[in-house]
Structures are given as C-alpha cells and as structure tokens.
Amino acid sequence: MTSTKRRDPTTVARVVVALVGVGCLLLTAQGAVQATGRGVAFMTDREHDLPALQHQVDLETLWQQFVEQVPAGSRISLTPARANKDLWQQRLSELAVLRGCVVVQVGPRDYSVGVTTVQRKRPTSPGVRLVVRKVG
Amino acid sequence: MALTSMLAVLALLAAGFPLAFAVLRSPFLAVLFAPVTAALLSTVAVVLMLVVGGPLLLWLALVLVAGAAGAWWLSRRPGESAPYGGWSHALLIALPLLPPCFMIFEPAFQWDAHSIWWLHAGYFANGSEYARATIGSPAFVFSHTDYPPFASAPVAAVWSVVEPDFRTAQLVGTLVTVSAVAMLVYLVRRALNRVSARVAWALAIAVGLATWANVPYAVTGGLADALWSTAFAGAAVALLLGADPLRRPAVPLVLLTVAALSKNEGLIAVAGLAVLVTVRGRADLRRAALVWLPVLAGGAWAVLARLLDAQSDITSGTSDARDAGVVERFQFTVAALWDVVGPLLVGAAVVALIGTLFLRGRRHAAGLAADGWVWAANGYYLAVLIGTYLSGPNEIQWWLATSVNRVTLPVVLLAAVSLAGWVAVAFGGDSRAGSQTVLDQPREPAMSGSTPGTTG
Structure with a gap:
C-alpha cells in the first residue's frame, strides 16, 4: 500500500533550509579546520614552512x-x-x-x-x- | 621573549578589564572583551599623542587612569549584568576558538603585518614628533600611513615599554582579534536568545569559526582584516539581527568604532551600516543617532591623517583605465569574487529565499529581524568592494590575488550570520511562541527602554 499523504510545505522548507544552511556553515568552518591542522604542524615541526x-x-x-x-x-x-x-x-x-x-x-x-x-x-x-x- | 609576550598579554587584559566589566557586568565576559577595550584605550592614547604631542607612555598613563575612572562611574550606574555572562558561557565562547589559533606558531612573516601594521606601531611608540614626521614622509608612502591606528596602537603601547619584537606583536594582535571574534560569537548567541540553547550555541560558534573561512592566517598573522571584519559583523548582528537593537548599544558601538578605526574599508562599511540602523531605528532617531559616533571617530582619523600629510595609493590615484579596461577589471573582479565567496553566497541566498517565503512567521516568533537588513549590509559592502577594485590604481590581477581572500571576509561573515538566523528558525520548535525551546538564560524583556540603566 502506498501512502499519498501531502507533506506540509513549511516542514519541507525547514528541512531544506536546515540541510543547505548547515552545509554552507560547514563549508565556512573548513578554514578553521585547516588552520588547526597547519597550526599543529607548525607547533610540532618548526621547519613546516x-x-x-x-x-x-x-x-x-x-x-x-x-x-x-x-x-x-x-x-x-x-x-x-x-x-x-x-x-x-x-x-x-x-x-x-x-x-x-x-x-x-x-x-x-x-x-x-x-x-x-x-x-x-x-x-x-x-x-x-x-x-x-x-x-x- | 616568551616572558615579554606573557607580560604583554597580562598587561592588555588588566588594562582593558575595568571598562569591559563596566560595560558587560560579567567578569568572565569582561576577560574576553578586555583586549578590545585595551586596544581602544591605546588608540585613544595614540590619537591624543598625535594631536597634542609628547611621548606615548604619558598619554597611555593618562588614558588608562581616565578609562578606570570612567569604568568606576559606569559601574555605579544602575544596570544589569549581560545575559550569558557565566563562566561556562565564557568557556563555550572561547574554547572552540582556540584550535585554529594554533596558527600563532606560524613564523611572523606576513607582508602587510611588517610593512603596515608593525611599522606604524614602531613610529607610534617613538612619540609624537617622530610619528608625525614619519606619517608624512614620502619614504613611507608604501606603508599606507593613512590607515587607521587601531591594529597598531596596542602593539605600540607594548613597544613603548619593552624592546620591539615581532613575536610579541603577533601575540598582541592575535589576542585583540580573538577578543573581537569572541564578541561576535557572544552577540550571535544573544540574538538567538529564543532558540534552543544547543542550536544557538552551535550556530554562534559556527559564525565565529567562519572568520578562518578563506584565510587560515587571518587571525594570527598580524593583519587587520579579521579584526575589523569580525567587529563589523558583531555590530551588524546586534544592530540588524536582534529584535531590539538599541537596548544594549555599548558593545556594538565599541565594535563599530573598532571597525571604523582599523581599516579604511572598515569606515566605509560602518557608514553604510549606520545608514541601515538609522532607517531601521527611525522611530527613535535620538538613540539611532548613536551609531554615527563611530563614523565620526573614523572620519576624525581620516582628517587627522590628511593634516599630517599621509598618503595612500588608494586616495592618491585612481585607475586610468578607459571603458574597455573597466570592463576587463570588472570581469576579473567578478571572477575572483565568485571563486572566493560565490558558492557560499548562492547557498545563503537559496536559504534566505526559501526562509522568506515559508518561514517568515517562525522567524518573527524567534525574535529575529527581517533578514533583508543583513543582506542590504552585505550587498552594500560588496558594491563598495567592486567599485574600489574598478577605480583603484593597482594592476587588477596582482591586486585581486593579494587581497581578495582577505577583504571578502565581511561578506563571508554576514552570509554566515544570515545562514545562522535561518537555520535557527528551521530548527526552532512551535512557531506560535517558541515556548518549547530549551533556554539556558531567562528571556530578555522585549521592549527598549524597559531597563534604562543597562549599558551592555
């Protein structure tokens, strides 16, 4: 049996906004992750750069x-x-x-x-x- | 040198703490805010030194005493402590910002840090006569001596007491910038006060971490871009995102002053934000007019720099490109901007569009202002940026390659602020009153002026 119940557009919008929004914020946080990695490399190896x-x-x-x-x-x-x-x-x-x-x-x-x-x-x-x- | 650096950090915290505490009424938040207030006091000392004359150390002593007296006077006025002012909140703000700050171990070699910000700190530390002569000297045109003094002033303050060294300068600059990032995180959390605590803290931290989005060395490299950008974004959050922007204006006004006194583009951005806040707060123009004080401060520096014969490549010449050249510059500029912020802006625009169409009621219930204010600020700054690249005197490809990652930081941060607002709304519970949310502080009263003595 197939359910044909319509989804509330607000619920769909919330899901899309949450997924795309969190994805974009994760994109902007990548730089902090890279900075952490590079910082640790500088800390452990003086000649890293x-x-x-x-x-x-x-x-x-x-x-x-x-x-x-x-x-x-x-x-x-x-x-x-x-x-x-x-x-x-x-x-x-x-x-x-x-x-x-x-x-x-x-x-x-x-x-x-x-x-x-x-x-x-x-x-x-x-x-x-x-x-x-x-x-x- | 390590001892000097540690003493410089302690001195900065001690110098800024009284005023920071008087504004926020929370010792834990005041520790986070103290480097910014200390840098602001140093900036006042530098400006007074340039105007009146004398050694920097004398003016530092006078300004610190005046700052302490002002803090004592403010503390005696009726007021309430800032929300989210507990030790656990301060740790929540500070700890996530520490890992990317490991970049402090990178050698202090960034070009602009040496050629601009630490060089300026050097002449400020040598007293008024030397500083005035150097600012107007043709030998230092490369150093943009017209740039505002905020990023250099705290380093100059330290160097007026101890021998100059670049590691100390790097540490002082990092501390002040991280302090501004911490205030950005705090103000996002404060704006999301009707949202689930976990969601609000996660989003506030995410906005703070966006500071490192395109430039890993932005905070620790001795540059001013992250400093003014985070200060500007923090003020934008408080004045454009929150439901009642002028109820606690002190922190955003300080941050606007930081932005206006850190870089020339910071002053232009602050002027645009002041227009938006004035339009938004037109019902109470007397309070809204407060946001023009930082613009006045930035304008006063621009006048002082001109009087001291400071020159800059931006103000002393424009591109002589004709129509075809302008088109080519525009194409290069748009392509470079697209590479750096294009995908993020598209994602944020999709989120804002869907949110505006379907979640406006929920946004209102969450106590957030219309998202268009943040986008207006972002669009204005982008337009100014494009106009500067089109009309500036430098070879466009070299100019873009050496600056676009840094100068687009406000665009990234404002996009992150917009995203944080909509994600908070999407994760929010019942749209009717937000009554099912988990709060870690009592809600703030909604109306402005309900607690007239508040300062934070």
Whole structure:
C-alpha cells in the first residue's frame, strides 16, 4: 500500500533550509579546520614552512645587527638590494622605524644601510647580512 | 621573549578589564572583551599623542587612569549584568576558538603585518614628533600611513615599554582579534536568545569559526582584516539581527568604532551600516543617532591623517583605465569574487529565499529581524568592494590575488550570520511562541527602554 499523504510545505522548507544552511556553515568552518591542522604542524615541526621560517630568521638577524651597528635616532639612507628590492627596502624601513631612525631620500645622512645575501650554513641559518656604511 | 609576550598579554587584559566589566557586568565576559577595550584605550592614547604631542607612555598613563575612572562611574550606574555572562558561557565562547589559533606558531612573516601594521606601531611608540614626521614622509608612502591606528596602537603601547619584537606583536594582535571574534560569537548567541540553547550555541560558534573561512592566517598573522571584519559583523548582528537593537548599544558601538578605526574599508562599511540602523531605528532617531559616533571617530582619523600629510595609493590615484579596461577589471573582479565567496553566497541566498517565503512567521516568533537588513549590509559592502577594485590604481590581477581572500571576509561573515538566523528558525520548535525551546538564560524583556540603566 502506498501512502499519498501531502507533506506540509513549511516542514519541507525547514528541512531544506536546515540541510543547505548547515552545509554552507560547514563549508565556512573548513578554514578553521585547516588552520588547526597547519597550526599543529607548525607547533610540532618548526621547519613546516621553511621559506617562512627563513624569512623570520633573516629579519631577526637583521634587527640584531641593526641595533648593534646603527645608533638610535640616526639619519640613514637605504641602499637598494640586488635581489628582492621592494622586500628589503620595506623591511629596512621598518627596522629603521623600530630603532627611531630617520629615513632620508635626499640630504645629509649619518649612515647608508643595505642588505646583502650570504650562503646559509644550515637551512635555518640566516641568509642575509646587514651592510652599514658611515657617511656623515 | 616568551616572558615579554606573557607580560604583554597580562598587561592588555588588566588594562582593558575595568571598562569591559563596566560595560558587560560579567567578569568572565569582561576577560574576553578586555583586549578590545585595551586596544581602544591605546588608540585613544595614540590619537591624543598625535594631536597634542609628547611621548606615548604619558598619554597611555593618562588614558588608562581616565578609562578606570570612567569604568568606576559606569559601574555605579544602575544596570544589569549581560545575559550569558557565566563562566561556562565564557568557556563555550572561547574554547572552540582556540584550535585554529594554533596558527600563532606560524613564523611572523606576513607582508602587510611588517610593512603596515608593525611599522606604524614602531613610529607610534617613538612619540609624537617622530610619528608625525614619519606619517608624512614620502619614504613611507608604501606603508599606507593613512590607515587607521587601531591594529597598531596596542602593539605600540607594548613597544613603548619593552624592546620591539615581532613575536610579541603577533601575540598582541592575535589576542585583540580573538577578543573581537569572541564578541561576535557572544552577540550571535544573544540574538538567538529564543532558540534552543544547543542550536544557538552551535550556530554562534559556527559564525565565529567562519572568520578562518578563506584565510587560515587571518587571525594570527598580524593583519587587520579579521579584526575589523569580525567587529563589523558583531555590530551588524546586534544592530540588524536582534529584535531590539538599541537596548544594549555599548558593545556594538565599541565594535563599530573598532571597525571604523582599523581599516579604511572598515569606515566605509560602518557608514553604510549606520545608514541601515538609522532607517531601521527611525522611530527613535535620538538613540539611532548613536551609531554615527563611530563614523565620526573614523572620519576624525581620516582628517587627522590628511593634516599630517599621509598618503595612500588608494586616495592618491585612481585607475586610468578607459571603458574597455573597466570592463576587463570588472570581469576579473567578478571572477575572483565568485571563486572566493560565490558558492557560499548562492547557498545563503537559496536559504534566505526559501526562509522568506515559508518561514517568515517562525522567524518573527524567534525574535529575529527581517533578514533583508543583513543582506542590504552585505550587498552594500560588496558594491563598495567592486567599485574600489574598478577605480583603484593597482594592476587588477596582482591586486585581486593579494587581497581578495582577505577583504571578502565581511561578506563571508554576514552570509554566515544570515545562514545562522535561518537555520535557527528551521530548527526552532512551535512557531506560535517558541515556548518549547530549551533556554539556558531567562528571556530578555522585549521592549527598549524597559531597563534604562543597562549599558551592555
């Protein structure tokens, strides 16, 4: 025997809204799952994203050398790097600001500051070195 | 460095707690809200420093004292504690947000974090004279020095006390952003107060987790996109989804201010939301006018940045593309938007359409406002986004590739808010009064002004 009872349209609508809605929300939650997985990978393996780690090591090395070699408050000009010109120009500008130095494009200055690449001894060793030249 | 980071976290919680508690009247929720209020106080200190002069540390001390006095004054006014303010509710909000925050172990290497937000924190930390000179310097045009200070201010506050380091900056930014996400979760739960507790909490958490939808590093990478987007979405939930939006306006107003003072597109989005809230609350324009205060705050920063000669690629130039170029830019933009948010928007639109046709009565019984308000906010922001990509000065394919995932986050969150509302209605029980639902808090009074002293 076949039942021919009509379903209430509101009930059908509720089921469709619940299914599609939950499906869409699960879709948006996928990013959180991926972030969790990547975060755990970073936590357990420091070299999970080696280029990112190398960039961080390079930047921390440059910062240490900047603090050692450039007095706070100096007027400096930036020497363009041979490779990754925009990257190092912006990062050196950032380090200069953290040190309270004034970046000048023209006019008198105390130091010229640039970056040169060096061979990494290990994958997580620094691959750059700060080049500081006293001008004034 | 680990000790510095931990001390920075504790300082941020301690600095923001009094004001957060005065607003919410719940110590547990106040802990979640404290990083945002601390960042807001830091922002006030940065702005005062730029306007008046002097070192940041001096202004931080004055603003913290003033904030504590304001919190004491607010606490003495009659009021009630915010609903869902128990320790178990705070844990329900915070714990699900922790796993994706493991991304904090990712190296601090995001381009914009260094070139924009931490660089700005650096010049704020060096005092007014240095900051003013750097904001107007042609050497720093790449850094968008016109961008608002909210994301950088708490980092600057920490760096004005301890030596700068990027891990601490990453941790501080994460804490403030997670605080905004927590408030989004809380406000969704509060809006769904007539729905079964289990369903409401699950949906609120789902909306919060949508913050990571397209950008896994959005919260922990030191960027401002997730911060302003979640703050904006939280305010939209409180002001557009709830039945009585202006009854507890303090938290949404703070979140709107966060959005307006975090990014330029945040200010534009907040202005649109203010228009919608004003139209929605036109019966009581005096209260509705409150939502224009955050717009004024964002506008004041824009004026200050202009006075300090700040330049940005967006404001200093527009695309010189002719008609054919505009068509091509439009095609690239729509294709990129479709890839990132298209399927989600279609799904949310289907749900909204079916819901509007068949479940409107149930929605009303669940105490939720019409879904069209949320879609209007989303449509407005999408239109602004498309207009910006069409008229902006950058090469379109590079621009889209480097930004579209991040700047569409408000679209994702508002779509998730719409979905959460309809799913709550679909899972709801009897449409007549919602009387069979399982509640974990007493219902709030329906009418505005019934408890005039409430602040949260």
